[in-house]
Amino acid sequence: MRFKLFIFLLILASCNKKEGFENIKVIGHASTGLKMLNSVYHDNSKEAVEFALSIEGCDGVEMDIQLSKDGKLWLYHDNDLETETNGNGCISDKNSSELSSLHYKTMHKEKLVALSELDFSLFKGKELFLDFRHSNSCDGSYVNLAMVISQLQDLNLVNQTDFTVNCILGYNGWVDTFTGLGMNVYYSIYDIGEINNLNIVYPEITGFIVKNSDFSKSEIDEIKNSNKKVYIFEIRSPKGIRKALRKYPDGVLTDDIRATLIEKY
Amino acid sequence: MYKILLIVVSFFIFSSTLNAQDTLQKNSVGVFGKSKTVYFSGKHRVGLVFGMSRMDFFTGLNYSQSSLNLPGLEPFVSLEFGVNRTFFQSRLYPRLSIGIVYKALNRNKFSVGPAISYSYSILKVNLQSAHFHQWNEVYAGYKLSYGQKFKVTNMAVVGLMNERYFNQLTERTDGVNSIGFYFNLGLTYAL
Numbered sequence: 145m146r147f148k149l150f151i152f153l154l155i156l157a158s159c160n161k162k163e164g165f166e167n168i169k170v171i172g173h174a175s176t177g178l179k180m181l182n183s184v185y186h187d188n189s190k191e192a193v194e195f196a197l198s199i200e201g202c203d204g205v206e207m208d209i210q211l212s213k214d215g216k217l218w219l220y221h222d223n224d225l226e227t228e229t230n231g232n233g234c235i236s237d238k239n240s241s242e243l244s245s246l247h248y249k250t251m252h253k254e255k256l257v258a259l260s261e262l263d264f265s266l267f268k269g270k271e272l273f274l275d276f277r278h279s280n281s282c283d284g285s286y287v288n289l290a291m292v293i294s295q296l297q298d299l300n301l302v303n304q305t306d307f308t309v310n311c312i313l314g315y316n317g318w319v320d321t322f323t324g325l326g327m328n329v330y331y332s333i334y335d336i337g338e339i340n341n342l343n344i345v346y347p348e349i350t351g352f353i354v355k356n357s358d359f360s361k362s363e364i365d366e367i368k369n370s371n372k373k374v375y376i377f378e379i380r381s382p383k384g385i386r387k388a389l390r391k392y393p394d395g396v397l398t399d400d401i402r403a404t405l406i407e408k409y
Numbered sequence: 410m411y412k413i414l415l416i417v418v419s420f421f422i423f424s425s426t427l428n429a430q431d432t433l434q435k436n437s438v439g440v441f442g443k444s445k446t447v448y449f450s451g452k453h454r455v456g457l458v459f460g461m462s463r464m465d466f467f468t469g470l471n472y473s474q475s476s477l478n479l480p481g482l483e484p485f486v487s488l489e490f491g492v493n494r495t496f497f498q499s500r501l502y503p504r505l506s507i508g509i510v511y512k513a514l515n516r517n518k519f520s521v522g523p524a525i526s527y528s529y530s531i532l533k534v535n536l537q538s539a540h541f542h543q544w545n546e547v548y549a550g551y552k553l554s555y556g557q558k559f560k561v562t563n564m565a566v567v568g569l570m571n572e573r574y575f576n577q578l579t580e581r582t583d584g585v586n587s588i589g590f591y592f593n594l595g596l597t598y599a600l
């Protein structure tokens with residue numbers, strides 16, 4: 145009898161309360177999450193990108209992009225290579241031939257991947273967020289913007305129609321170039337006070353990327369009321385995910401795709 | 410679900426082949442200078458466990474059985490639920506495990522030895538989909554316990570974790586492998 149009561153209470157505890165999150169896009173942050181214990185593959189690897197896109201309900205991925213010495217765009221998050229790979233130094237100081245021999249220090253030994261090596265046919269109908277590093281991690285110098293644009297054009301990511309390409313920028317010196325090409329630009333902001341000035345100076349910005357802990361629901365509403373889209377990042381725990389979804393952004397850049405889908409549906 | 414039934418049936422078939430008989434263990438307890446002998450069977454033990462794997466924290470019930478015919482061997486079965494998913498996200502996430510421990514060192518109150526286990530867990534990630542995510546885990550490690558009628562236990566195992574899910578790109582069930590682990594603390598009671 146007690147066992148039946150236990151099972152009944154368990155089922156009751158599992159009853160799901162829908163809160164109308166269906167329109168919020170679920171985007172894998174750094175593909176399948178940054179430094180998450182439950183990630184199968186290392187973030188920003190080709191395997192992680194494909195795994196994230198294969199999960200039912202995942203609407204796209206975000207990836208961290210850095211320019212190599214010879215002008216190729218590579219997926220990598222950290223400032224230096226030795227923290228996560230068998231290499232050393234910075235992406236910006238290496239040629240592609242050196243980077244292509246490196247792999248992550250994980251069970252799968254995922255190789256470092258250039259943006260050009262991704263299978264873009266998998267992105268059909270999805271969203272691709274490219275988070276650009278605008279400065280050299282080692283010496284702080286600005287990255288060559290012309291080389292970045294050239295690579296994007298070579299990869300047919302500038303006027304892509306099969307899927308949505310969004311560029312995340314943290315440096316306002318690049319905004320005009322990207323918006324001038326007709327690309328979707330999302331700007332990272334850390335305070336609501338920044339948006340008024342940005343909306344005036346850069347009216348073509350598509351939207352903003354904000355941290356979950358820094359912005360309240362009313363501030364998210366204020367951004368949306370200014371006809372800009374807003375995506376929330378840095379959400380890892382179920383509580384954080386629920387908190388982010390209840391702000392009703394346009395989308396979330398989540399470190400735990402499965403947990404976010406559970407909350408969403 | 411057939412995997413769950415298979416695990417449970419396998420455990421009971423295996424347990425029955427041990428042909429265990431009730432054993433009595435003496436536990437002399439001195440109370441106000443008087444010695445008192447308490448008899449209890451050490452064959453069956455039930456308990457609560459609290460553990461952690463890569464996917465979630467788990468809590469649930471554990472049952473184990475010891476036998477005279479194969480001394481030192483203790484098969485067990487556990488039914489646990491993922492804490493975050495089941496209780497904080499209201500999504501049932503059961504994990505059924507079956508395994509066996511060999512008590513290489515078995516003193517009066519303390520025992521330790523190698524353990525192997527197989528676990529199966531299932532989770533409905535997307536309610537709009539008909540498909541489940543399923544995990545198969547095959548682990549090896551150790552288990553230690555301390556106590557007599559009440560025992561505190563600790564198990565740590567590591568091995569291969571396979572996740573099976575519906576791939577929306579290929580529209581078929583795919584599997585991905587990774588290294589997994591499981592660590593738990595438990596409190597068991599001898600029936």
